[in-house]
Amino acid sequence: MLLPFLALMGSVTLVGAQATQVPMARARSPKLAPLFSERQAPRLPFAPALYGRGVAAGDIDGDGAVDFCISTAGGAVLYMNRGTVGFVDESGLRLPAALVGSSVCKLGDVDGDAWLDAVLLADAPGSSDLLLLGDGSGGFGPPVALPLGASISSDAEFCDVDLDGDLDLVRSVGSSGHGTSAGLDSLLLNDGAGGFSPRLDFEAAPWNDPLVPSTGVLCLDANLDGAPDLYFTRADNGSVTGSPGAQNLLVLGVGDGTFVEAPAALPALADNSYDAIALDLEGDGDLDIVVANSLLGVSGPQSGDVLVNMGGAQGGLTGIFTDRPGALNETPSIAEAIRLGPLAADVDLDGRTDVLFRVHDLPPGGEQPLFMGGGLDFSRGPAVGTLISAGGAFADIDGDGDPDLLITSAGSAAGGTSQGRVRLFLNVSR
Ligand SMILES: [Ca+2]
Numbered sequence: 001m002l003l004p005f006l007a008l009m010g011s012v013t014l015v016g017a018q019a020t021q022v023p024m025a026r027a028r029s030p031k032l033a034p035l036f037s038e039r040q041a042p043r044l045p046f047a048p049a050l051y052g053r054g055v056a057a058g059d060i061d062g063d064g065a066v067d068f069c070i071s072t073a074g075g076a077v078l079y080m081n082r083g084t085v086g087f088v089d090e091s092g093l094r095l096p097a098a099l100v101g102s103s104v105c106k107l108g109d110v111d112g113d114a115w116l117d118a119v120l121l122a123d124a125p126g127s128s129d130l131l132l133l134g135d136g137s138g139g140f141g142p143p144v145a146l147p148l149g150a151s152i153s154s155d156a157e158f159c160d161v162d163l164d165g166d167l168d169l170v171r172s173v174g175s176s177g178h179g180t181s182a183g184l185d186s187l188l189l190n191d192g193a194g195g196f197s198p199r200l201d202f203e204a205a206p207w208n209d210p211l212v213p214s215t216g217v218l219c220l221d222a223n224l225d226g227a228p229d230l231y232f233t234r235a236d237n238g239s240v241t242g243s244p245g246a247q248n249l250l251v252l253g254v255g256d257g258t259f260v261e262a263p264a265a266l267p268a269l270a271d272n273s274y275d276a277i278a279l280d281l282e283g284d285g286d287l288d289i290v291v292a293n294s295l296l297g298v299s300g301p302q303s304g305d306v307l308v309n310m311g312g313a314q315g316g317l318t319g320i321f322t323d324r325p326g327a328l329n330e331t332p333s334i335a336e337a338i339r340l341g342p343l344a345a346d347v348d349l350d351g352r353t354d355v356l357f358r359v360h361d362l363p364p365g366g367e368q369p370l371f372m373g374g375g376l377d378f379s380r381g382p383a384v385g386t387l388i389s390a391g392g393a394f395a396d397i398d399g400d401g402d403p404d405l406l407i408t409s410a411g412s413a414a415g416g417t418s419q420g421r422v423r424l425f426l427n428v429s430r
């Protein structure tokens with residue numbers, strides 16, 4: 001998702017937050033044993049603040065260790081994992097020169113040569129999203145401009161929507177936060193060699209609303225029919241539709257690149273949603289959805305939604321989702337209720353997926369809250385890092401079998417030395 005926060009953060013957000021949250025006292029959590037330990041130089045390049053945005057994890061050079069592609073206002077940065085040495089910034093060696101600013105990096109093998117390719121989403125309307133094909137030696141070739149979207153892309157997902165074995169690209173279009181822009185979400189079909197062309201009927205579909213900003217897109221098979229479906233998170237801080245907040249959208253894939261809306265599939269929530277993840281909470285074989293919402297448009301307790309897929313153990317229709325209020329068992333501190341996106345991993349290796357919300361720390365002091373999975377409900381875990389978390393990824397960075405965490409910072413309402421620095425947290429749960 002795209003983050004237009006930094007330049008404008010401050011009074012507007014604070015006013016909105018206070019208006020919603022005045023009666024709520026800061027929740028006090030019991031002291032919890034740390035699951036993560038922060039590492040700095042020499043594990044991370046001691047670089048000037050990167051103000052990193054979206055992050056993608058993947059083994060870029062094929063040496064078995066997970067690397068990171070980080071979008072920044074100055075293009076993209078590659079942090080290559082050099083084991084005990086830590087990460088080395090090899091952007092100059094492995095990326096083409098003169099990349100323009102990007103908001104999101106996505107990694108996937110689009111041409112089937114087993115080397116990761118990258119998509120960088122442009123950070124300004126009128127600029128093209130870029131495709132960089134892996135060059136077969138751990139670097140990336142010259143950028144290829146993808147077809148221009150209707151407005152700025154907030155997120156993208158690789159997903160084989162037409163079931164022909166190659167990764168197609170779905171883009172959510174729009175931005176939110178202090179400015180609001182919208183446009184038609186788009187689908188680019190892959191020709192198998194990494195050549196992408198737009199499916200115009202996707203943009204003309206009746207559910208594709210040009211007015212409501214889409215903040216993120218998730219590819220999942222919600223109804224277990226074998227064809228990928230799409231869940232779009234949407235927000236409307238600008239109240240283009242007359243009210244702040246917007247209904248999220250589930251469209252079901254037919255398997256040939258067309259999608260039909262599933263209007264009764266989602267609860268009637270109209271939050272300012274920023275991003276979502278799919279995970280099988282209770283292990284019954286269908287995918288549930290966890291959504292991050294922003295306090296700008298919703299009350300604190302609505303800052304996260306847990307949507308349960310009613311198939312499987314629930315005995316209902318697969319692909320119909322019901323809200324589970326209280327599943328997060330929290331009254332969030334105002335300082336962690338502007339939620340920018342969820343990340344999922346089984347951080348304590350108990351077989352249940354845990355969820356960390358990336359937040360905008362406003363007022364200062366808010367950390368990224370971690371929720372420990374326990375079936376359909378969660379319990380609070382120890383939070384990490386005070387910052388505006390623009391992006392992040394769980395991955396086994398040090399190769400010891402448990403998920404570690406790398407998050408980018410778009411700054412911090414608290415200011416200070418951590419502002420803009422990439423943050424590395426190693427899992428110390430064992
Ligand atoms: Ca490739």
Ligand SMILES: [Ca+2]
Pocket residue numbers: 159160161162163164165166167168190
């Ligand atoms: Ca395909």
Ligand SMILES: [Ca+2]
Pocket residue numbers: 220221222223224225226227228229252253
């Ligand atoms: Ca499906």
Ligand SMILES: [Ca+2]
Pocket residue numbers: 284286308309310311312313314
């Ligand atoms: Ca279920």
